[in-house]
Amino acid sequence: MLGEFISRGLVMVLGYAYPALECFKALEGNRVETADLRFWCQYWIIIAILTVMERFVSWVPMYDEVKLAVIIYLWHPKTKGTGYIYETFLRPYVAKYEPGMDRNLQEVRARAWNVALYYWKNCTELGQSAFVDIMDYLAHGKVSRSSKKDKKK
Known part of the structure; x- marks a missing residue:
């Protein structure tokens, strides 16, 4: 119970608050760097997908701890996992199915x-x-x- 509380608190701080601050700094800095904006946009896209998928996998034991590790992997300066996941998995999939997704969203x-x-x-x-x-x-x-x-x- 306490571990879950701590994990969720860390996810809020490290998964949402810190990236939001970094995104704000990227937008409001003296020189807006396209690479920084691209990185944080990719991060928020991945986080949105994880949040949607959470409904289906949050019952897995130690889910919060795994989510925290994934979040740190995504934005940590040494790993920069956001770029890897986006370019390797997400971009090819969405590019392949984008016309159908758009059509389905319009119908919905x-x-x-x-x-x-x-x-x-x-x-x-x-x-x-x-x-x-x-x-x-x-x-x-x-x-x-x-x-x-x-x-x-």
Whole structure:
């Protein structure tokens, strides 16, 4: 329990806070170095993927400790593992499947928008009906016809 607490704290500091500070310094320095920006962008892409995958592998024993080791490997000046992982694994995979990924994301976005509109329409209709029922009850002390129809069903 205490080990997990310490590991998660170290992951927050070494995996998020320190890289965020370094990324900030790379952006706000006197001379913006493209190599530094590229390195930190690659780092954040890998961290995003790890965070998504975490839902599926976080049950593995000592997961937090392994994640901490991977995070240090990614940004440590001697290893600079970010470049290796990005160039060796991530870039070729994404380049190969990017058109399909883009198409699937557009389809998901369109479906999500349609679902959101559907629920918005239903919620507004229910809200209007409830509002009318409340106003009718307050004004006349009785339930409107739309509520009576719903009760008969």
